[in-house]
Amino acid sequence: xxxxxxxxxxxxxxxxxxxxxxxxxxxxxxxxxxxxxxxxxxxxxxxxxxxxxxxxxxxxxxxxxxxxxxxxxxxxxxxxxxxxxxxxxxxxxxxxxxxxxxxxxxxxxxxx
Amino acid sequence: xxxxxxxxxxxxxxxxxxxxxxxxxxxxxxxxxxxxxxxxxxxxxxxxxxxxxxxxxxxxxxxxxxxxxxxxxxxxxxxxxxxxxxxxxxxxxxxxxxxxxxxxxxxxxxxxxxxxx
Numbered sequence: 001x002x003x004x005x006x007x008x009x010x011x012x013x014x015x016x017x018x019x020x021x022x023x024x025x026x027x028x029x030x031x032x033x034x035x036x037x038x039x040x041x042x043x044x045x046x047x048x049x050x051x052x053x054x055x056x057x058x059x060x061x062x063x064x065x066x067x068x069x070x071x072x073x074x075x076x077x078x079x080x081x082x083x084x085x086x087x088x089x090x091x092x093x094x095x096x097x098x099x100x101x102x103x104x105x106x107x108x109x110x111x112x
Numbered sequence: 113x114x115x116x117x118x119x120x121x122x123x124x125x126x127x128x129x130x131x132x133x134x135x136x137x138x139x140x141x142x143x144x145x146x147x148x149x150x151x152x153x154x155x156x157x158x159x160x161x162x163x164x165x166x167x168x169x170x171x172x173x174x175x176x177x178x179x180x181x182x183x184x185x186x187x188x189x190x191x192x193x194x195x196x197x198x199x200x201x202x203x204x205x206x207x208x209x210x211x212x213x214x215x216x217x218x219x220x221x222x223x224x225x226x227x228x229x
Contacts, residue, residue, distance in 0.1 A: 002156070033216060043203065043219040056216055088155060092217075098209060100147065101217055103157035 003027065006091050006104035014112055018079040021107045025072055025093030031055070032074040033094075033101060034066055038087040049074055081111045114139045114206050118220035125194045126228050132179075133189045133223045135204030143209040146180065146187045147217065152200040160202070163187065165209070191225075199227045 003026035013019055025032050034046040036059075045058035049068035060066075063081075068074040078085060088108050092101040115138045125131035137146070148160040163171045163180050170178050175195075179188045191198055201224050205217040 002158075031215065042221045043217075045216040045218070048216055058216060090157060092157070094215070098145070100159050100162055102159070103149075105154075105156050108155075 002102040002104060004091060004093050004102055004104035006089075006107050008107060009105065010108045010110075012110045012112065013081060015081055015083060017081050017111075018077065019081065019109065021076040021078070021089050021091075021109075023074045023076070023091030023093075023104060025074070025091075026095075026102055029093035029095045029102075030072065031094045031096075032068055032072070033092040034060075034074070034076050035090040035092065036087045037090060037106070038084075043090075046076070078109070083111050085109065086111045114141075114144075114208070114218050116204050116206050116218050116220035118202075118204055118223050120223045121221070122224045122226070124226040124228060125191070127194055127196060129194055130190060130192045131194055131225065133191075133202050133204075133225065135187045135189070135220055137185050137187065137204070137206050139185070139206065139208075141208055141210060145207045145209055146178075147205040147207065148176070148178070148189045149203045149205060149219075150198075150200045151203065151222070152197075157203075161189065194227050196227050196229060199225055201225070 005024040030051045033048045046060040048056040066076045088106045090106045092103045144165045146163045150158045175192045201222045204220040
């Protein structure tokens with residue numbers, strides 16, 4: 001168990017809908033990262049937050065947004081969903097810049 | 113931008129044998145970290161081993177060791193005495209050590225390892 005908790009484990013929704021994925025980092029970890037894993041694109045970095053502030057942004061679509069709350073949990077919001085958004089979404093956390101990332105078990109999103 | 117390449121989409125090994133997974137990367141930075149992550153069918157991403165670029169000594173973790181060739185930008189993973197539980201996707205990843213820069217991991221496409229009994 002990595003200590004990073006992601007909910008829900010599975011999510012099935014229809015095109016055009018909006019969903020929210022939740023991540024609770026390991027205790028004490030200030031950084032949260034979101035990754036998307038799809039068959040054709042591999043593991044793609046979406047966004048990083050550090051202690052509530054956006055630190056880095058990757059290949060995140062404008063339809064996607066994220067935030068990190070004062071208690072350090074983070075949410076990834078996906079809107080106007082398309083079939084191509086079906087993927088495994090990972091959250092990871094780390095305590096400081098030179099520490100390894102620890103991953104949650106992911107949320108499997110299926111858009112039908 | 114940094115890139116990570118894993119040229120072997122699939123590999124197989126006999127139980128108890130040794131296998132080496134390849135990884136090359138491209139960067140203009142001198143200080144960085146390299147990682148191998150394992151993703152079994154359970155889909156969990158598990159850190160296998162980590163290497164700091166400033167260290168010449170290759171990292172080892174039990175049956176797992178790396179061959180880090182900084183000049184060649186190569187970072188291979190050797191699994192000794194392979195076990196059935198080693199069957200998984202293995203991802204090589206790069207992370208900049210530059211302060212103030214992005215701390216994201218850049219992943220390769222992965223190598224699927226099959227362990228045959």
